Amino acid sequence: MPDLLVKNVRPWGGPATDLLITDGAVSRTGTPAPGTPVLDGGGRLALPSFSDVHVHLDSTRLGLPFRPHSGAPGVWPMVMNDRKNWRNDPESAEERATRTLGLMIERGVTRVRSYAQIDVDCGLERFHAVQAAAQAHRDRCDVQIIAFPQAGLLREAGTIPLMRQALDEGADWVGGIDPCTLDRDPKGHLDALFSLAEEFQVPVDVHLHEPGHLGVFSTDLILERVRALGMHGQLTMSHSYDLGGVNEATTRRLVEEFAELDVSMATVAPAQQRGLPLVDLVQAGVRVGLGEDGQRDFWSPYGNADMLDRTWQLAFTHQFRADELIEHCVAIATRGGASIMSAQVPRVSSVADRPGLADGDAGDLVLVSGDTVTAAVMDRLPDRTVVHAGRVVADGLQLT
Structure with missing residues (x-):
């Protein structure tokens, strides 16, 4: 070096x-x-450079002509809208992913955890696109890839063999999503998810959009698996928008269990803050990182490849004004995410940690x-x- x-x-x-x-x-x-x-x-x-630990490089449309948003509310309608449109762009998924990763690096990112959609529609095409982007920028940025069943693991026959193939081809993480509301079979979903994790010895990332008590129910089932399998430090919960919105006792319990099991949290700084409290998580010892999510794709018109901008959003949505708290957001966006990607990186230890x-x-x-x-x-x-x-x-x- x-x-x-x-x-x-x-x-x-x-x-x-x-x-x-x-x-x-x-x-x-x-x-x-x-x-x-x-x-x-x-x-x-x-x-320290930025770590984007929740981005979908396979779906980005940055650099292409702006198009009207056509998605309907809800995960499944959004999946179907993306499926209807993603092949119609004038550039391949590989070209779009490679350009967007370059834009992210130019703005200060050198560590990325990207999802790669795996389903019966795209097969491994989008996974290979993210792999190609990572290879193109291999000397500029460290990239980990999450094999991600955006349409669920069980809802469409043939998804699990494709997930297994992606993991066999080098995916770094295995992903799950909304065990109740999308697959409608939490036990079956988690059986399949943790079986893949055990087979390929990779950590787990779960996208959780489920609201309130249902989200807590799914989280408790996931934490049970982590505890039973001894997978401490091997789970990241992503989004989890509503886990802090049930009641104070539940919020406190989940923060304590995340700390006990070394479960990390990846947030995208959503507009409504009903997730587990950022400061409470860090003070409990939980690893917390930040990501940009989709980048002006068929899910959303938002996203600009700038993690400094997303850091501003993290501070703004939490209504932080004190310098110490805004700098804390920078610590999360830089070394916080790095600690999710590597156990060798010390986690952000307090609000005052720089x-x-x-x-x-x-x-x-x-x-x-x-x-x-x-x-x-x-x-x-x-x-x-x-x-x-x-x-x-x-x-x-x-x-x-």
Whole structure:
């Protein structure tokens, strides 16, 4: 890995200093070897690079002409609308996924957890598209792929063999979705999901859109499986929009159980905050990460490949105003997500934790303009330089 001396930067908005990246890691006390390349930070903020841990690269339409939203409410109608339209775009899924991943890197992302839809309509086509995008940017970004049954595991015959094939071809995670409302067979769904996880020795990610008491019911069944199979640290709950909306006792119990079983949480900063409380999760020791979800696809017109923008949204939807809490959102969007992707990365430990730039931390940085970290989140300026493993991979919103 190349060495790099990053001069005149302000880590997390602190005093200006130099950062040495050697052997892919930050060295705050090391001495650069003669001839080490130098990057002039120009007094900008230095932050750990972003980790998008919930994105659907296979469905993106960024860069294509804008189209009217045609989906109907509900997961199944949205699935059918996507199925009707996704092949009609002028570019292949591979081309769209590769471009969008590039846009994400240009804006500061160097770690991605992407879903790849597996169903009887697309087979492995969309999975292969995400694989191709990851390969195209392999020197700029670390990508993990989730084999994701968007239409359910059981609702259409033939889905499970396709999931098994994707896992056999290298999917890093196995996904599940709405055991009650989509597959309408929670036991059957979880039997199949955890059987695949056990067979291929991969962690589990569950998309949960189910409301209120039903969502809690499904979550309790999922947690039972984790406990019984000893899969501590091997489950991420995604979305889970309504788990904090039942009552205080249930919210407190779920936070405690997530911490006990080391269940992580991936949020996309939805408009209505009825999920488990962000600060309570972190203070309990739960790993929390952020993602952008779909990127202007057949599900939604939202998404712009900018995790700094999504960090603003996380702060805004939680009604955070204090600098400490807005910076906390940055910690979640950067190292919080990294801790979901790798158990070797320490989790964000408190609201005051500002991780990612100490000796031995990954040499992945984003340099951004701003008087303070909060100012950078509020302004979201384009003057950014992105470093991955000691190499500049993007500058001024252009790949290098």
